[in-house]
Amino acid sequence: MQMASKKHKSSDSRPQDQNDNRRFQSEEAWNVKLYHSEFDEFKVELERRNLHKRLANLQEGSIDVAVVKEFYANFYSPADQAPKCARIRGHLIRIVVDSLNEFLQTPVLLEEGESLPTYSRFYRLRSDPREMEASLCIPGKGFILNTEGQPWKLLKKDLTTLAQTWSFFSCSNLAPTSRTLDLNTNKARLVYGLITRMDMNIGGLISGQMTMMA
Secondary structure: EEEEEOOOOOOOOOOOOOOOOOOOOOHHHOOOOHHHHHHHHHHHHHOOOOOOOOOOOOEEEEEEHHHHHHHHHHOOOOOOOOOOOEEOEEEEEEHHOOOOOOHOOOOOOOOOOOOOOOHHHHHOOOOOHHHHHHHOOOOOOOOOEOOOEEEEEEHHHHHHHHHHHHHHHHHHHHOOOOOOOOOOHHHHHHHHHHHHOOOOOOOHHHHHHHHHOO
8 A cells, every 4th residue: 555645644644535426537548558468357247247248349459438428418407406207229228227127238247145135245345455455556556645644535547457447447437537557445345246256235325326426
């Protein structure tokens, strides 16, 4: 872990809300290049989760993501800013968890005897920053600490290329943000869950982001 410079204390020493339903970081800003083996690993996991059916169109060495941007663009009524149904690519979708999962074709998978998917249970626990650093960062790199000595963010340049790819995917489709260059602790946990193959309630994730915006 690294301590953040004190010169940022006045304005940048704490995580800020990165949710913004009006803007998405451009794909070009990432400029992530995956080696063939890394792309195959990403593709296999994307398909295992059924995320390739609606959320991403895979081309050799690239990812085309657009569907959830349409969800968020249609989330508010121009007249009263109230949540509403959205017509997405010809389908009228109610912005509720079951409807999102049905449309995205992302069924919720539960382990035997469990009522919540793996990621939901993980999210409720206190995360070990060292474990996340080991999975997401290049050797010797880790969380920048805030002025209180607590994990603050992971810098894009310190992430592995596979972690950068999942970061771009999640910040474009699961937890939208206008600033995707670095990962705060919540976004880091999401990317960690994706890389470590935790089963998730994708509709729940997206619906939760919409609720926060509302």
